[in-house]
Amino acid sequence: MLIAVYLVLAIAATFRSVYQILTKFDEAPVAYALSAAAGVVYILATVALVNRDRPGWRGIAWAAILFELVGVLVVGTLSLTVPEWFSHPSVWSGFGVGYVFIPLVLPVLGLIWLARTRGDAAARAGGGSR
Template structure:
């Protein structure tokens, strides 16, 4: 009978960082990674001398978006830790650069991804890291619950 089937022989697939809401986050991170990378490359090639500090920060932001995207996709505890670090640095970066661009606008003669808290990107860079950190915390809790139920 089907009801007598041992369900432990058919373990449920684990929901990881790249499932559910995580997929949407990955898409948004990938789009920002492409956009920020393209923008910073063009800015650095065409007019680096007009805003070297701002354009360097733009390239750093692009690199962080790339690392965060890969870390959200890749499985395993090492990539989970990389995701936490990258998204944490992103959160701090957008707050610091955003505040700095308001306090010292002369450092930002041209806008960057994080200047003015990501205003040029509809404030997505300001909101995204907090959603990313929430998702990482949520999936970590789910992984702990799944591990505890398997151990029992």
């Protein structure tokens, strides 16, 4: 379920930002560039979560999801404290209010899930015996 939500958010954020960049980038370049960056991070997180049991991918998932959490916290805070920087909303503006706060909750759930499944991955990599 978590991966499915990541996939939906990756598609939504990416396509929205591509449309905005192509049609009205000059109106809010920072917001639209941040939305594009968020879309790329969601795509990377989705791919990494799907491949989390392959060598190196779990670390990429951790890095992408941590980056996502920091991004939504920083952009969310700045969008409230310096609103003139965000004349148009980005995916992470207002802590993801335009996406029903999913951008704020999703990385927390992703990090919890990665932490809880760490032993499962180690067991599978080691042949399942301990």
